[in-house]
Amino acid sequence: MQLTNTVIVKRGNIIESEHEIHVAVVDYKGNLLAFTGDTSRVVFARSSMKPIQAIPIVETGTADEFNFSDADLSLCTASHNGEPMHTDRVLAILARAGLDETALRCGIHNPRWEDTYKSLILNGKEITPLYNNCSGKHTGMLATAVKMGETTDDYYLLDHPVQQRILKIVSEVCDYPADKIEIGIDGCGVPVHGVPLNHLAYGFARMAHPNGLGEKRERAIRRITKAMTAAPEMVGGTERFCTDFMRVGNARFIGKAGAEGVYCIGDLETGIGIAIKVSDGNGRAAYPAAMEVLKQLNALTDEQYEALKNYHRPHLLNTRKEVIGEIVPVFQLQKTDTKDF
Template sequence: MDSVKLVNVIRGDHVESIHRGHIAVMDAEGKLLYFAGDPSIKVYARSSMKPLQAIPVVETGAADRYHFDDADLSLCCASHSGEKMHTDRVMSILKRAGMTEGALQCGTHIPHWQDTYKEIIRSGRELTPLYNNCSGKHSGMLVTAKHMNESLHDYYELQHPVQQRILQSVCDMADFPMDDIEIGIDGCGVPVHGLPLERLALSYAKMANPDKLPVARQQAVSRIKKAMVAAPEMVGGTNRFCTDFMIAGKGRFFGKAGAEAVYCMGDNETGMGIAIKIEDGNARAMYPVAVEVLKQLDLLSGQQIQELSEHYRPKLKNARQEEVGKLVPSFTLRT
């Protein structure tokens, strides 16, 4: 099945560009409720898997041993902006486990939050893995390895017990054969999991409605999603969709972006899981789609849509900061 048009990019009165893609909406029983495009298309989940990757942090007992609060666990699910609140907490997590930022194997990039980057330049400091948007996830992996008395230098490699526990968690939550999960390498160096889009939606549906899961898994996923909505500023940061979305949702929704324009959400009230993939990988299209999906499912109030308006129909501006266009969702979900 081919992709479908999801977003029009409008300049003036003309549709200048089109973003196509796929959407899947599942329940926890594995039933496809709504879709657009091809819900069976296999995609790399990228950072949308972080809430699932955090499951072993809880289930092994590492989170309890190192006194994780909601903000700590939320940061393990994050693609954070590198704001001080993020980097300070990564350091706190590592310190509690007797490690330094030198243990992080996530590599280095410029932080998303420009004020942080400007401060680093002014002070003459070097960029370190601490500012990587995945350093929270990696700190969770490291403390799990430390708790389990496993090697720390290679925790990011596929055959390491840390990654094997994560792979098993993904397999269980997505209800998908492990041998059929495509394995690639993510931007931060750890394995990334390729699954049909509808299986990603199913994994979020099981988080939203974990009643049929084993008790230990119920407790773990409930704790993770509670942490995300209790400390949404850790998942993204200032002016980031994940954070603004969960604030607007007031505890009802949890969601996580992934690179190459993947977005996954769970609705705690209906138990639905939603997965979105923008075909061309352009992240600017996935937030309007995410809000439009919830609007079509009648899950957002008018007030919530207004609170998310800058993400829902973002304005295009020129170098003079004049509004010259906008992004407008343009699709209808099928049952």
């Protein structure tokens, strides 16, 4: 029996797979406006939390101390491709903080951008933590530790002041008690925060509309969202949804993917936050789900939708690049009477 809150995968004339979807749409006042699935489900936000994790970079004065540009700050929220525009900027920020790439504790994986990977192999170069998609976030953490006179060799551990500041801010922005936040370890080695989906959506609503959070925090958040929308290529890179979505959105939206099928959006025009979780963790369903939510909320113009439509119902291709199926979101958001969640 087909679930109602799904993204389906069609091959030929049959539904080959189904991905269960959970969505919370919350405004900056804390009202649940629309949903599907279980909005109270506790999820690890994974990399979707990076814009919130970047707040201490601004609030501690680190961004000013080391002359962060919009592109620098945007990179600190990134899950980047490892293109030269990303890795060169990581090295430049580290150098201004008196560090180099050996300070990074994010571990090693192959760069996402195939041209970078091929170039490293052809030139006999080592794949280092520099190419990790989280190296921008780690660079921001390191720079903050330097600014605050803290140790840099253990900045990634939960009891380090860098991580304690982040935990406190995640709690405050998402309006969820710090002692109830589930803590795991992310793929890059730093703590990852588990909060209910509706509180994650609320966090992004407050990133979109930070009024009432205090002058210092409001300035910090607005600086981060401005950086992401001014330099969206830093957040993902070439042929990445986050980058294309924010570029097409023309400074109205911030969007951030997270591993295991998480996607979060903040609408700076309306102050609405959206949090999406794919139950089985398959990221292929996250972008179609995000596009479907935006479509049902009438958040995109016809021109914006046209520019992004390939993310809405992406084709399945075989090895000959022939279209043999498609991924289709089939859920319908349930609108709610405006109420606190």
